[in-house]
Amino acid sequence: MDPLSVNIRNISKTYRDAEALQDVSFRIKRGELFGLIGPDGAGKTSLFRILATLLLPDKGTATVEDYDVVRDYKEIRKITGYMAGRFSLYQDLTVEENLKFYATVFGTTMEENYDLIKDIYSHIEPYKKRRAGKLSGGMKQKLALSCAMIHKPRILIMDEPTTGVDAVSRKEFWEMLIRLKGHDITILVSTPYMDEAELCDQVALVQSGRILSVDTPQNIIGAYRRRLMDLSASDLYRLKEDMEAYEHTHSVYLFGQKLHLTLKKDVAEEALTEYLEERGHRDLNMKSISPNIEDCFMELMVKA
Amino acid sequence: MKRFTGFVIKEFNHILRDFRTLLILFAMPAIQILVFGFVVTNELKDIRIAVLDQSGDRYTRDITNKIMSSGYFIFDGYLESTRQIEQKFREGNVKQVIIFEPGFGHKLIREKSADIQLLADASDANTANLVVSYTSAIIQDYMMDLRKKTGGNLQILPEIRMMYNENMAGAYMFVPGVMALILMIVSALMTSISITREKEMGTMETLLVSPLNPLQIVLGKVTPYVALSFINAVTIVALGYFVFGLPVHGSLGLLLLECLLFISVALSLGIFISTMVDTQQMAMFLSMMILMLPTILLSGFIFPVENMPDILQWLSCLVPAKYFIIIVKSIMLKGTGIAFVWKETLVLVFMMLFFIGSSIRRFKIRLE
Numbered sequence: 246m247d248p249l250s251v252n253i254r255n256i257s258k259t260y261r262d263a264e265a266l267q268d269v270s271f272r273i274k275r276g277e278l279f280g281l282i283g284p285d286g287a288g289k290t291s292l293f294r295i296l297a298t299l300l301l302p303d304k305g306t307a308t309v310e311d312y313d314v315v316r317d318y319k320e321i322r323k324i325t326g327y328m329a330g331r332f333s334l335y336q337d338l339t340v341e342e343n344l345k346f347y348a349t350v351f352g353t354t355m356e357e358n359y360d361l362i363k364d365i366y367s368h369i370e371p372y373k374k375r376r377a378g379k380l381s382g383g384m385k386q387k388l389a390l391s392c393a394m395i396h397k398p399r400i401l402i403m404d405e406p407t408t409g410v411d412a413v414s415r416k417e418f419w420e421m422l423i424r425l426k427g428h429d430i431t432i433l434v435s436t437p438y439m440d441e442a443e444l445c446d447q448v449a450l451v452q453s454g455r456i457l458s459v460d461t462p463q464n465i466i467g468a469y470r471r472r473l474m475d476l477s478a479s480d481l482y483r484l485k486e487d488m489e490a491y492e493h494t495h496s497v498y499l500f501g502q503k504l505h506l507t508l509k510k511d512v513a514e515e516a517l518t519e520y521l522e523e524r525g526h527r528d529l530n531m532k533s534i535s536p537n538i539e540d541c542f543m544e545l546m547v548k549a
Numbered sequence: 550m551k552r553f554t555g556f557v558i559k560e561f562n563h564i565l566r567d568f569r570t571l572l573i574l575f576a577m578p579a580i581q582i583l584v585f586g587f588v589v590t591n592e593l594k595d596i597r598i599a600v601l602d603q604s605g606d607r608y609t610r611d612i613t614n615k616i617m618s619s620g621y622f623i624f625d626g627y628l629e630s631t632r633q634i635e636q637k638f639r640e641g642n643v644k645q646v647i648i649f650e651p652g653f654g655h656k657l658i659r660e661k662s663a664d665i666q667l668l669a670d671a672s673d674a675n676t677a678n679l680v681v682s683y684t685s686a687i688i689q690d691y692m693m694d695l696r697k698k699t700g701g702n703l704q705i706l707p708e709i710r711m712m713y714n715e716n717m718a719g720a721y722m723f724v725p726g727v728m729a730l731i732l733m734i735v736s737a738l739m740t741s742i743s744i745t746r747e748k749e750m751g752t753m754e755t756l757l758v759s760p761l762n763p764l765q766i767v768l769g770k771v772t773p774y775v776a777l778s779f780i781n782a783v784t785i786v787a788l789g790y791f792v793f794g795l796p797v798h799g800s801l802g803l804l805l806l807e808c809l810l811f812i813s814v815a816l817s818l819g820i821f822i823s824t825m826v827d828t829q830q831m832a833m834f835l836s837m838m839i840l841m842l843p844t845i846l847l848s849g850f851i852f853p854v855e856n857m858p859d860i861l862q863w864l865s866c867l868v869p870a871k872y873f874i875i876i877v878k879s880i881m882l883k884g885t886g887i888a889f890v891w892k893e894t895l896v897l898v899f900m901m902l903f904f905i906g907s908s909i910r911r912f913k914i915r916l917e
Contacts, residue, residue: 297758299916318914323760333755337566338559349555350759392755 256305280445326398332389336378351396383414439539556769606654671711725877726850740819798884817904
């Protein structure tokens, strides 16, 4: 059996005014949890829609489970679970009715695949008589996932499933995804949250329609070559401005309540401290740290 | 099939849970037909009447007084000769002229029978109809009184003539017209909105990424509305019959079948609209523009098609309601069968096939 689940070759997609995807290629192995990471407008949705047979690529080809996304779209639609960016739920139907509807649409029943969704659905089952429109973001997300899973798809495509969902639900959601891997389902998930990338088997970093890197999170972090510093002071914003003006700065960006900084060459910490104290920064604090995936992404962006 | 049933159940749930949809579906038809009915045929008030009294006796004066004091009419004056009648009607104020034959009272007593002629301006057919029937009723009333007093079996015979519109085109026109309008709105507007709503809510995206084919989606959407619109059609016919006494001379079965056909045309139009637009607002706007206005203005509902400029007459051939109104009028008022309306029926069938065909061809299996 070919272990390849998704094979994307040189896909390009242009909308009237903008290039959404430029020459995108990568492969996803069967059963993998694959993350497509990138900021808003990077082309994540376009790529997922092409894989879900909702959009036609301008150039290039892609296959899902050996089916061509253009020619064999009908076959792909039978084996795909798709969760759109806005959860495609009928707000005026109850939780149970939504799930039943999607089950019948895919020619199955709730009972048939209950095992698969039990883990997820059990969280919202107490509210099964409630209308979907009255659910919280986290519950909507779980219901949408249940609906996308109800026909036991071989590939699950989820477009930003955690956007607009609270932190606790986000965490629960990822735990569910990781448990789903045991069911031999290829899972594609896109997210703007870098911290979620580290939970994937493979991630593709995407920026302005280009793939910057495809690898395991560990390898992406391992490929990071620069010395990364974590910097803070009493006036963070002025600190950022001054660091951007600093001649040896390679990159500097906000990271929570701190700055992450890389330098073009190894400048002594003392020289840097001196530069900043001259400009009146107080409570200066700097230390070397190891990079996380977001730092890698920033680095790749600077390179691109 | 199970998929289809599931879809239809879901649609019914949508409809039955949305108060506004229910209102449009069921309250609007009843309200419209009643409003139209009563606005068009409401009680008479201050209708000007002229009298040509060629007898000038006690009885004619009594009758004139009785009519004028009824509260519905205003006495415009006596006419001198028959030549003035035409002129009076042309001025437009007088809606009815009452003519007593010469020697009216004399004949009534001697021959126990006399004639009154009621001339009505039927360019406004509904009003003319009412004016004449009110006047006749008053005369009838007078005759009864007179019989009691004199004990004789005398007769006053009103002879009615409608001027300018002998066959009363326009009377009852509102019922077929309103029926066409309501079925058009309910069917086309509601389906186009309900399909575009799925697009707006993003659920269409998920439906597309499912094994459902366009035909299943479209039929699933439409089936509940066929049922509901049909209930509407029956309601309207019943209201026409029980509230306005509008007869169904022809076959009721044929009438309902034609309604079903027209509903299908309207629904296919609604689907067609929804394939052209992406938002509920646009769907509503387009439905109003290309369905409601032509249905009201060009179908012959309010303005007779024959009186329109040529270009509008040609345009009116594209309006499905025109054919439906012809069919309904023929069946309800003239009592004709399919032999007389098969051409119009065929036109509607072709329209339906055309719109369904192009909708399915235009239905996007993808998002672009």
